[in-house]
Amino acid sequence: MSEGRISRLRVTVTVIVAIIFAVVPLPEPINAARPDLLLLLVIYWSLSAPRIAGLLFAWFCGLAIDVLKGIVLGQHAFAFLVVAYMTHKLQLRMRIWPVSQQALFVFGFLAVYQFLVFWLDGIIGQPVTTWQRWLPVLSGALLWPVLVAVLDTWNRRNR
Amino acid sequence: MVTLSSDSRNIIGRGPPLGAGLFFLGLVSVGVMMLDTRGGYLETVRLWLGAAANPVYAVVQTPGQLWDWLTGSFADRTRLRLENAELSEQLRVARVKLLQFDSLREENVRLRAVREASAGVGGRTMIAEIMRVDVDPFRHRVRINKGAEDGVFRNQPVLDAFGIVGQVVQVDKYSATLILISDAEHAIPVQVNRNGIRSIAVGAGDLNKLSLPYMTVESDVKTGDLLVSSGLDGIFPAGYPVAHVTRVERNPADTFALVEAKPLAQLDRDREVLLLWTDPPTQVEAPAQESDIASKPAAATSQPKPAATTETAPAAETPPKPPAAQPQPQQPSQE
Numbered sequence: 001m002s003e004g005r006i007s008r009l010r011v012t013v014t015v016i017v018a019i020i021f022a023v024v025p026l027p028e029p030i031n032a033a034r035p036d037l038l039l040l041l042v043i044y045w046s047l048s049a050p051r052i053a054g055l056l057f058a059w060f061c062g063l064a065i066d067v068l069k070g071i072v073l074g075q076h077a078f079a080f081l082v083v084a085y086m087t088h089k090l091q092l093r094m095r096i097w098p099v100s101q102q103a104l105f106v107f108g109f110l111a112v113y114q115f116l117v118f119w120l121d122g123i124i125g126q127p128v129t130t131w132q133r134w135l136p137v138l139s140g141a142l143l144w145p146v147l148v149a150v151l152d153t154w155n156r157r158n159r
Numbered sequence: 160m161v162t163l164s165s166d167s168r169n170i171i172g173r174g175p176p177l178g179a180g181l182f183f184l185g186l187v188s189v190g191v192m193m194l195d196t197r198g199g200y201l202e203t204v205r206l207w208l209g210a211a212a213n214p215v216y217a218v219v220q221t222p223g224q225l226w227d228w229l230t231g232s233f234a235d236r237t238r239l240r241l242e243n244a245e246l247s248e249q250l251r252v253a254r255v256k257l258l259q260f261d262s263l264r265e266e267n268v269r270l271r272a273v274r275e276a277s278a279g280v281g282g283r284t285m286i287a288e289i290m291r292v293d294v295d296p297f298r299h300r301v302r303i304n305k306g307a308e309d310g311v312f313r314n315q316p317v318l319d320a321f322g323i324v325g326q327v328v329q330v331d332k333y334s335a336t337l338i339l340i341s342d343a344e345h346a347i348p349v350q351v352n353r354n355g356i357r358s359i360a361v362g363a364g365d366l367n368k369l370s371l372p373y374m375t376v377e378s379d380v381k382t383g384d385l386l387v388s389s390g391l392d393g394i395f396p397a398g399y400p401v402a403h404v405t406r407v408e409r410n411p412a413d414t415f416a417l418v419e420a421k422p423l424a425q426l427d428r429d430r431e432v433l434l435l436w437t438d439p440p441t442q443v444e445a446p447a448q449e450s451d452i453a454s455k456p457a458a459a460t461s462q463p464k465p466a467a468t469t470e471t472a473p474a475a476e477t478p479p480k481p482p483a484a485q486p487q488p489q490q491p492s493q494e
Contacts, residue, residue, distance in 0.1 A: 023219050023292040031296045055180040059188070067208045068215065069295055073201055074191035081188060085181045124196055126344050128297040 011052055014041050014151070015061060023068050033135040035143045038065060039113060042080060043106060044151060046087040047095045058084030072124055079116040083109045099145045107141035202330075206307055209331025216292055216302075216334065223291040282396065283436040284318075285309065289429060290334065299325075299342035299362065303432065306333040311434060314394050318433045322400040322423030323347065323388060327434075339426050340401065341366050348392050349401050352385040360386060360402060363419075366426045369402050371418040376409050378416065386420055396437045 018038035026034055042061050045053035062080030066073050086109060087094070094102060114137050121127045194200045287303040294300040305311050307330050315327040317337055325339040338345050343364035349371075350357045356378055360369040374380055384404040390397025402420035409416045 019215055020218055023215060023294075025219075025291050025293050031293065034293075034296065055177070055184055059184050064212075067205075067212050069293075072192055073195045073205065073208075074188040078185065078188035078192070081181065081184050085177060088177050120192070126298075128295075130297055133297055 008052055010155075011045055011049065011057075014045075019064055019068070022065060032132040033139045035140040036110065036113070036136050037143070037147075039080060039083060039110065040106070040140055040144060040147055042084055043087050043109060044147060046084050047091055048151075048155070050088060050091055053084075055081060055084050055088070071121070071126055075117060075120045075124075078120070079113045082116060083113050086112070099148055102148070103141050103144045106144045107137060110137040110140045113137075206330065206332050209306070210333055212331070213333055216290060220291050285434045285436075286431050287311075287317075287335075287434050288431050294336060299339040299345075299364070299366065299426070300328070301337050301339065303335050303337060303434075304333070305434060306331045306335050308333055309434075310436070311335045316395045316399075316435045316437070318399060318435055319424045319429050319431070320433075321425060322402070323395060324424045324426065324429065324432050326394060337432070339366075340422055340424070341369065341426055347395060347401060348389045349386040350389040351380055351404075352387045352400075354379055356380065357389050357391070358386075358418075360420060367421055368405075369420045369422060371404075371420060372415060374416050374418045376411060376413060376416045380404060380407055380416070380418060382407055396435070 015038065018041050021037045022034075025031075038061050042053065042058045046058070058080045059077050062077030063073070065076040065080075070076055090105070094105060097105075111134075114134060118127065118133065191201070195205075285305065287305040287309075290302045290304050292302055294302055303317075311327055311330050313327055313330055317324045317326060323340060325337045325342070325345065327335050328338045329336040339362070340347050340360070341362045341364070343362050345362040346359050348357065349360045356374075358371050358374050358378075360371055363370050371380075371386075382404050385400060386402045386404065388395040388397055388399045388401055400423050402422045404418060405421045406419040407416060408418075
């Protein structure tokens with residue numbers, strides 16, 4: 001079954017793409033709704049390749065976001081970690097669900113993530129209180145089916 | 160449905176349990192956050208992590224730079240000639256304005272020495288380019304392409320050709336993050352140039368608006384007044400233009416008037432900004448205050464300061480300062 005394994009190289013490539021996507025300047029109206037692609041990838045790889053994408057992997061992905069956009073180190077890393085933990089807990093069930101139900105749960109995960117970031121922002125003393133900060137939750141959940149379709153196709157073809 | 164690979168989590172057996180991983184990494188993240196916010200112990204770590212992120216920025220910026228290069232190299236002759244004529248015209252005007260500058264500066268230095276005031280004039284500057292990367296859509300922060308290597312330091316004032324832009328909040332090895340004066344968490348002490356009333360201009364989260372929440376109803380301020388930095392924070396040097404007052408509303412029942420101003424710096428159009436190293440005298444001005452502010456540039460720190468605004472006294476009296484210092488020969492002060 002070794003050819004059935006998802007290679008580390010593939011995970012790394014997608015992660016690099018997502019990190020670049022996180023800082024690419026987008027036009028103003030879309031910018032606020034930029035989906036957290038890296039977090040979606042962490043969820044995806046936690047579901048389909050949990051031995052490669054463990055909690056430590058999620059933590060380092062979060063740390064990368066902290067370095068690029070964060071106010072304080074460890075904030076996004078913590079939020080990523082919690083989401084990855086929940087995904088791993090549900091992994092065996094979640095990956096046989098239909099995509100619509102997955103998207104619903106992904107919506108929940110993203111909401112938890114945004115809430116954690118928001119909460120930690122508040123503790124640090126620099127909260128962002130516009131409602132627009134919750135837009136990535138919606139856009140991320142909408143992106144989920146697309147992401148699954150693309151990555152599944154890729155994984156099956158290159159297996 | 161997500162691809163099923165043979166690679167699923169073990170149900171029984173090897174590997175540390177998930178809960179332990181969560182607990183351990185959670186503790187690590189909390190520890191990192193505390194070290195970073197409370198003590199600022201991770202400055203060097205951040206310096207190098209930021210340097211590691213540099214390739215990402217390089218990749219992200221390539222299309223923009225390529226476009227700049229293309230338009231630059233294929234710009235047509237007539238446009239260049241027009242631009243050239245315009246620039247030399249501007250230079251001429253600026254030269255004429257500068258004619259008196261030297262003598263005025265000499266006079267200023269002499270007068271300040273007489274008054275034993277220590278506000279320096281001028282300083283070293285360096286041009287930094289704003290990078291085309293997104294920092295945070297909800298905060299007014301931008302990244303510039305100069306960092307600790309170039310001597311940039313935290314809380315360094317940043318200007319453009321029209322006024323104060325903001326200050327440096329975080330420094331990496333080769334880049335730095337600025338907070339703009341319009342950010343909702345930023346406040347800058349200002350004074351009305353016409354009569355010297357001091358106040359604090361707080362960012363409103365809107366690029367075209369600052370608000371001055373501590374102007375009393377009876378204070379003498381009108382629309383069109385120029386606000387300049389007062390230098391009381393020990394971060395921004397005194398006398399640089401900040402904003403124009405755009406709106407004053409007085410309700411006699413209230414204590415404070417509603418005053419709004421528009422930043423003079425072109426916060427949304429700048430491609431290049433000026434980093435400023437002020438003369439040493441202004442930097443040693445108030446060490447205690449400065450270290451207090453250095454912890455965070457938030458509005459909360461600036462509020463309880465003596466400058467607090469309500470006074471309508473002329474700004475002739477300057478705050479008590481340590482023994483006078485002649486503005487010394489300029490020396491680039493690396494922090």
